[in-house]
Amino acid sequence: MNFTRTDEGDLTKLEISGSLDAISTPELRAAIDSVVGDQRKTIVVDCSALRLIDSSGVGALVSLYKRARAHGGKVNVTGLCDQPLAIFKLLRLDKILIG
Amino acid sequence: MNFTRTDEGDLTKLEISGSLDAISTPELRAAIDSVVGDQRKTIVVDCSALRLIDSSGVGALVSLYKRARAHGGKVNVTGLCDQPLAIFKLLRLDKILIG
Amino acid sequence: MSLIRLTIPGTLDYRDLAVRVVAAACKLVAHRDDVSEDARAEFDMHVVSAFGEAFNNVAIHSYKGRAVGPLDIEIEVGVGEITLRIADHGPGYDPLDVKEPDLDELPESGMGLFIMREFMDSVSYQAGAPNVLSMTKKLTEKEIGGVA
Amino acid sequence: MSLIRLTIPGTLDYRDLAVRVVAAACKLVAHRDDVSEDARAEFDMHVVSAFGEAFNNVAIHSYKGRAVGPLDIEIEVGVGEITLRIADHGPGYDPLDVKEPDLDELPESGMGLFIMREFMDSVSYQAGAPNVLSMTKKLTEKEIGGVA
Ligand SMILES: Nc1ncnc2c1ncn2[C@@H]1O[C@H](COP(=O)(O)OP(=O)(O)O)[C@@H](O)[C@H]1O
Numbered sequence: 001m002n003f004t005r006t007d008e009g010d011l012t013k014l015e016i017s018g019s020l021d022a023i024s025t026p027e028l029r030a031a032i033d034s035v036v037g038d039q040r041k042t043i044v045v046d047c048s049a050l051r052l053i054d055s056s057g058v059g060a061l062v063s064l065y066k067r068a069r070a071h072g073g074k075v076n077v078t079g080l081c082d083q084p085l086a087i088f089k090l091l092r093l094d095k096i097l098i099g
Numbered sequence: 100m101n102f103t104r105t106d107e108g109d110l111t112k113l114e115i116s117g118s119l120d121a122i123s124t125p126e127l128r129a130a131i132d133s134v135v136g137d138q139r140k141t142i143v144v145d146c147s148a149l150r151l152i153d154s155s156g157v158g159a160l161v162s163l164y165k166r167a168r169a170h171g172g173k174v175n176v177t178g179l180c181d182q183p184l185a186i187f188k189l190l191r192l193d194k195i196l197i198g
Numbered sequence: 199m200s201l202i203r204l205t206i207p208g209t210l211d212y213r214d215l216a217v218r219v220v221a222a223a224c225k226l227v228a229h230r231d232d233v234s235e236d237a238r239a240e241f242d243m244h245v246v247s248a249f250g251e252a253f254n255n256v257a258i259h260s261y262k263g264r265a266v267g268p269l270d271i272e273i274e275v276g277v278g279e280i281t282l283r284i285a286d287h288g289p290g291y292d293p294l295d296v297k298e299p300d301l302d303e304l305p306e307s308g309m310g311l312f313i314m315r316e317f318m319d320s321v322s323y324q325a326g327a328p329n330v331l332s333m334t335k336k337l338t339e340k341e342i343g344g345v346a
Numbered sequence: 347m348s349l350i351r352l353t354i355p356g357t358l359d360y361r362d363l364a365v366r367v368v369a370a371a372c373k374l375v376a377h378r379d380d381v382s383e384d385a386r387a388e389f390d391m392h393v394v395s396a397f398g399e400a401f402n403n404v405a406i407h408s409y410k411g412r413a414v415g416p417l418d419i420e421i422e423v424g425v426g427e428i429t430l431r432i433a434d435h436g437p438g439y440d441p442l443d444v445k446e447p448d449l450d451e452l453p454e455s456g457m458g459l460f461i462m463r464e465f466m467d468s469v470s471y472q473a474g475a476p477n478v479l480s481m482t483k484k485l486t487e488k489e490i491g492g493v494a
């Protein structure tokens with residue numbers, strides 16, 4: 001898993017690639033904490049290069065969604081395909097996180 | 100392993116990609132037989148997309164080289180990198196097959 | 199039918215290696231003419247996802263707070279079918295004690311067993327020495343888009 | 347040090363799966379600060395190449411003309427070091443009977459053992475039930491470009 005964070009005005013873009021799973025999610029958690037701490041208003045999580053996700057990766061993204069929303073931020077997950085899209089649909093997160 | 104053969108005048112280009120090993124080499128052998136059978140004069144084996152090779156894959160390419168040469172054909176292996184290049188160097192084939 | 203056995207330490211460090219074995223095993227499930235590439239891709243995706251969750255549970259729950267033990271994986275590669283058996287030497291638990299996740303509440307955990315059950319045809323767990331989680335899935339055309 | 351065990355049928359169908367396990371195991375060999383990315387890449391490449399040849403020999407020679415038996419692979423992942431043990435239940439042979447290939451003659455076969463010996467630090471073979479081929483390699487900086 002690799003990620004990059006880019007801030008532009010009110011917008012924070014988080015690009016995640018590779019496999020977001022139990023072993024890599026802790027690394028992303030730190031970045032999520034800082035995005036939340038910075039009270040960013042518009043957060044786009046670009047998953048077009050995300051190949052695999054598991055329930056721990058989903059948990060981290062849901063946590064981002066909930067915590068950002070708590071201070072009025074919006075989270076939009078884009079670019080999901082293949083296995084990550086199937087997991088999002090199974091957990092009925094497509095309707096909530098995909099804008 | 101995948102390969103494509105392209106004929107243009109006296110030139111035959113064989114592009115090989117993926118892993119050329121004991122399980123995939125038999126597929127390539129048939130293509131090599133027909134290139135040899137057609138008595139092609141100039142044969143370029145493009146290995147720029149070849150990721151892995153083993154001794155059976157090397158054996159097939161050496162067989163192509165010897166048999167083509169027997170009827171006056173020339174074989175040139177191009178684009179070798181990483182593991183396939185290391186194997187060619189170890190077996191001292193770089194000087195003979197890389198023109 | 200062919201058998202693959204893999205034994206590794208039950209820690210997350212070995213997750214990637216184990217997932218690769220399961221993905222490669224899926225590719226060895228014999229083709230049938232009547233199965234499309236899409237159905238095969240969905241089969242692989244479901245089996246790999248379910249296995250990842252099973253692996254996480256051993257690494258995270260079974261050996262939590264105790265010495266890491268081995269994780270034994272047995273894969274039966276059949277014709278149009280795969281069976282995974284994942285064995286650990288932890289204390290074991292009763293899956294019936296585990297509540298289904300309430301997806302409307304946007305849970306942040308507790309989705310692993312749900313994913314396994316949804317993506318595999320059958321999932322069973324036998325506590326013991328070792329504990330064995332078994333999962334089976336058939337490769338059939340109906341996989342496409344979940345249409346029965 | 348950690349141990350990985352893999353058992354598969356000794357046929358070429360399982361070559362890709364086994365090679366993936368060895369490649370993933372190489373990645374688990376502990377980093378040392380003084381080892382460059384290039385040295386690691388060369389280490390992986392050498393170990394995977396040597397293993398591929400060892401696998402071929404079991405699938406092609408050990409079980410030739412008889413029922414396919416299992417192939418047992420044991421991988422010791424150490425600090426800056428890997429050991430592979432490949433066991434088969436074929437009749438066994440004496441590697442000392444095998445002539446070194448004469449590279450000037452452009453051989454088309456008989457290069458497998460040569461590749462193993464050149465790419466690993468040590469290779470040994472013990473005929474028996476099972477026959478065990480053992481290979482070890484250290485991950486050191488001198489790997490780069492073969493400069494000692
Ligand atoms: N191998 C295991 N050993 C002990 N308890 C387990 C094991 N697997 C699952 N459990 C229990 O079942 C619960 C639900 O597991 P799961 O659905 O995979 O979600 P999560 O692991 O995110 O909680 C776990 O929280 C744990 O209490």
Ligand SMILES: Nc1ncnc2c1ncn2[C@@H]1O[C@H](COP(=O)(O)OP(=O)(O)O)[C@@H](O)[C@H]1O
Pocket residue numbers: 154399403404407408436438439444455456457458459460
């Ligand atoms: N596992 C084995 N069982 C029996 N004979 C073997 C085995 N491995 C190697 N040999 C013998 O050693 C010879 C050399 O092997 P190798 O150097 O790998 O090249 P190749 O397999 O191309 O002949 C083989 O031709 C075979 O006679």
